[in-house]
Amino acid sequence: MHASPAHSIGGFRGAVLKYIRVVQWSAAGDSVHLDMLGEDQEIHRFDVGSECAGILAAALASESQKLHLAGKEQQLIRPASMQTARNEQGEPMIILTLKGGAELPLVFKTESLGVLISELQGLMRSVEPGSQIRWN
Incomplete structure (x- = not known):
């Protein structure tokens, strides 16, 4: 999996950016492309290889259950x-x-x-x- 951020935060490439919404997704070749809106209000693209896309989806779903999201708006x-x-x-x-x-x-x-x-x-x-x- 690799990300193509629109820019680095504060010039530091190791900075953590929270993504707040999936804008769109598509598949091409052996990858799933995710365009996500970051807290910086920029759109960032992630390309996830087919060999890890399923487990990534399962891991995200599993871990999100630990966040106690009751009452928060979620994408379905x-x-x-x-x-x-x-x-x-x-x-x-x-x-x-x-x-x-x-x-x-x-x-x-x-x-x-x-x-x-x-x-x-x-x-x-x-x-x-x-x-x-x-x-x-």
């Missing part, structure tokens, strides 16, 4: 479509296809499918008219 992932499949090892998957055609594969242990199905059924019940959402 809205898949354009989804399908089920099995990977080469026979593990069940759900493949979320994002706008632009990028795919986000979610792999599950076979024994966890019952829990996944139960959670999805609960979600279906919670979106029915007159229902209330209960957060665990």
Whole structure:
């Protein structure tokens, strides 16, 4: 993964810059390109190689849970479509296809499918008219 910042902060290339919004993303060749708005109000481009894009997405999702983001505005992932499949090892998957055609594969242990199905059924019940959402 490498970044192409618009400029360095204070002339020091090792400075840390917080990115506050994904402006757009696309895929080309074997990389995912992310254009992100930084605290400096500049757009910065990141190119993430296909070999680490999936784990980067999972790591970001996992670590963001530790930040106690309740009440903060968050950007949401809205898949354009989804399908089920099995990977080469026979593990069940759900493949979320994002706008632009990028795919986000979610792999599950076979024994966890019952829990996944139960959670999805609960979600279906919670979106029915007159229902209330209960957060665990």
